Amino acid sequence: MPSVTLPSTDRRATASLFSRLRTPKGQADPFPIYAELQGRGAVSPAPWGGFLVTGFRACDQILRNNNWLEPDTRWRERQGGSTRWSAPSSREISRTLPALNRPEHTRVRRSAGSFDRTTIELIGRRVSRIVDGLLDIVDERVRAGEADFAALVSEELPVATIGDWLGLPSADWSRLRELTHDQVFTQELHPTASQLARSDTAMAELRAYFLGLVRERRLRPGEDPVSRWIRNWDALEPDRDKADEAVYFLALFVLLAALETTSTLLSTMTLRLVEEPGRWSLLAERPDLVPAFVEETLRHDPPTHVISRIAAQDCLLDGYEVRADDMVHLMVGAAHRDPDRFSDPDVFDPRRAPTHLAFSGGIHYCLGAPLARLEAQTLLSRTVARLPRLTLVRRPSHAPRIAFRRLLNLDVAPA
Ligand code: HEM
Structure with a gap:
């Protein structure tokens, strides 16, 4: 159990683990590094101040x-x-739904509606x-x-789905996708000045x-979500x-939430x-396992590895003194491999059907989870049913990120 005072050696040790996370090897497989972090306890001091939380129970709570705000x-x-x-770009993102706290969050979340069964x-x-x-x-x-599945399918399906739903012209989709890739740095753990500048321009x-x-939909309202949000906000x-501005x-x-993550x-x-x-x-014989396969993917290597919060007041966290306004990074990718929560956590078990934190939890639980699941389940079942059996040609490379995972390629060929 750590003491309530904060040894600076703890922060230095964690800094060396983080520098390994930033290497291409660390990006491709961060899990051994997460296991070392977890070995220090469910909570450890972050090198730059604040705390890293790697235990599943602590993240969930x-x-x-x-x-926690x-x-x-x-x-x-x-x-x-x-x-x-x-x-x-940081100021702009701080005015979007996931950066709002109560009571404003409640008002905006209600105005957004939800993906109900009919939709x-x-x-x-x-x-x-x-x-x-x-x-x-x-x-x-x-x-x-061979084919690059990431470029041909994974990059295309989310933008076509959300673009179509929002009623955005298909000619704009590719530019919007590029801008989404650029803005993400402002939400990353430690963006460089040039990455932040890219986010600012994109934003x-x-x-x-x-x-x-929004202006155009005001002139020509329809039954699309943007026109609906205008009606909600006018009331x-x-x-x-x-x-x-609220509809914007x-x-x-x-758009930002729906693209890279999916x-x-x-x-x-x-x-x-x-x-x-x-x-x-297995899936060819047991197509009923498709939803569980998707959930196990979300546990085993979720699209978002870090979710951040700040302390509303001074408190103790796993024995550490946390001050009001200190930031905690919930290392969801690590928490999903917590052996206290999952048996054989490194094993990908398509029969596991786990509960997980990939879509966050509490009041900020992902609004688009039903849509992401729909896309993933449809793609997985159609791939197995329709394509010749495929194999991996080479290991994919990952974008140099820590919080938001991104595979740059996925080269496949007939097995
Ligand atoms: C696999 C795909 C996805 C993942 C892993 C994901 C993950 C997340 C996470 C972790 C959060 C919460 C962040 C926090 O707690 O601070 C979140 C919030 C949100 N997501 Fe998703 N998301 C996905 C897809 C989508 C899609 C397709 C949409 C929209 C159609 C969407 C819309 C949102 C919105 C609006 C929020 C804010 C909710 C709030 O703060 O009340 N997401 N998502």
């Missing part, structure tokens, strides 16, 4: 407890003008058509040699795009500019499928 606009202002938190059924038909079109291309490519273009979209907010933040964040899930899931021949046979 923090997500569900009101004493999002780093909102006011918290970012308190960090000072020379920090990363004052970057324009999911409607979107499901469209997703099946998109998946079949994309798999036709993969089929043709692999019959001629400015996204702002102009989505404010333009909530008498100031038209403020209402437009909703549309912006839904692409990573689709690629990681397909990687698990093709790297081990028995898994394809």
Whole structure:
């Protein structure tokens, strides 16, 4: 059990683990490093201040407890003008739904609505058509040699799904996807100045795009979600500019939230499928295991490895003294391999059907989880049913990130 005072040696030791996480080897397989972190206890001091939480139970409790808040606009202002938190992209993201605290969060979340069963059924038909079109291309490519599944499918399906749902012109999809890749750095653990500058530029273009979209939908309202959000916000907010701004933040964040995370899930899931021949046979015989396979992918290597919170007041966390405003990083990727929670945590077991924190927990539980699951389950079942049995040609490489995983390629060929 750690003592309540904070030995600086603890922070230095964790710093050396983190520098290993940043190497290509650490990016490709961070789990041995997470295991070392976990060996120091469920909580350890972060090298830069604040804490890293690697125990599943501790992460779960923090997500569900009101004493832990999002780093909102006011918290970012308190960090000072020379920090990363004052970057324009950071200020912009702090006004989107996942960065809001109560009571504002409740108001905005209610205005967003949810993916109920009827909506999911409607979107499901469209997703099946998109998946079949994309798999036709993969089929043709692999019959001629090999194909990059990440580029052909994982990058395309989420943008086509959300783009279609929001009613965005397909000509814009590829640019929006690029901007999403650039803005993510402002949400990363420790962005460099040049990465932050890329996020700032991307965010400015996204702002102009989505404010333009809101204006256009005001002129020509329809039955799409953006028009619905305008109606909701006109009823909530008498100031038209403020209402437009609120709708802009909703549309912006839904796009950002829906793209990279889902692409990573689709690629990681397909990687698990093709790297081990028995898994394809299992799903071919037992298609009912498809949902469990998706959940096990989300546990074994979730798209988001880190979720951050700040302490609302001074408290003790696993014996450590935490001050109000200190940040804790919930290392969800590590928590999902916590041996106190999962037996044989490193083993990918498609029959496990685990509960996990990939979609967070508590009041910020992912709004788009039903949509992400729909895309993943449709893709997995159609892949096994339709494509020739595939194998991995080479190990994929990962983007240099810690919090937001991204596979840069997934090269497959007929087995
Ligand atoms: C595999 C895919 C996805 C993963 C892993 C994922 C993960 C997450 C996580 C971890 C959070 C909470 C962050 C926090 O607690 O601070 C979150 C929130 C959110 N996600 Fe997702 N997401 C995915 C797909 C989607 C999709 C497809 C959409 C939209 C259609 C979406 C919309 C949202 C929204 C709006 C929030 C904010 C909820 C709130 O703060 O109340 N996500 N997501």
